[in-house]
Amino acid sequence: MGRLPWAVTGTGCFRRAARRIAARAVAVLSNPITTKGMLMKILETDRLILRRLLPTDLDHLFALYSDPEIRRYYPEGTLTYAQTKEELDWFLNGHPAHPELGLWATIHKETNQFIGRCGLLPWTIDHIYEVEIAYLLAKPYWRQGLGAEAAQALVRYGFEQLQLSRLIALTDPDHQASIRTAMKAGLHFEREIEMQGMRTNLYAIAKSPARPRPAA
16 A cells, blocks of 8 residues: 555654755666656556656646545545645655655556556564555556556565565555455565554565575
8 A cells, every 4th residue: 555654753854854865865776767867767567667756746646645535545544735745745756764765656658647656665663674565546547457566566676676675565454455466466464563543454575585506
């Protein structure tokens, strides 16, 4: 799914300081798509491109965040235009404390349309650093396997490009579609936790150890 860490842990002063950090941060990406010299594309699948958010994505993002059905299982519910802009500003340069992570615009390659936002988010859960795969798509693109396609790509990217050893998904216990998406990406139920006063299922996947090459 993808909760909002800034909404949970960030005071106004913290967010302003984090944005100053973000303005100085440079993410390490290997991709040719650029805007004003900044590398934009994070990853690509058969049907999707995940790229950095742009200020011009605000209206598209608000259409997602203001929809009660899309936001049904999010503790903070729907967001206002101002709140949506605050989140977009927060993630423009990646996550302020971890610029290699963040929420990214999800583009449908066939139509070149903004259809969602997916990404990787840092959390501290029970004093342990975790990285969550986050996925959210517009309703016309549900039930087409696109969420699973994005989630699977995020797992590969986290393990292969960022060299993470473990990834998690955080889902409402009643959100069956999100649970199915996590499981299709290879995650398995680990335990139930409480976040923001709500029961949350934690699914997880660990990176498989590299197989030793046979002796020549």
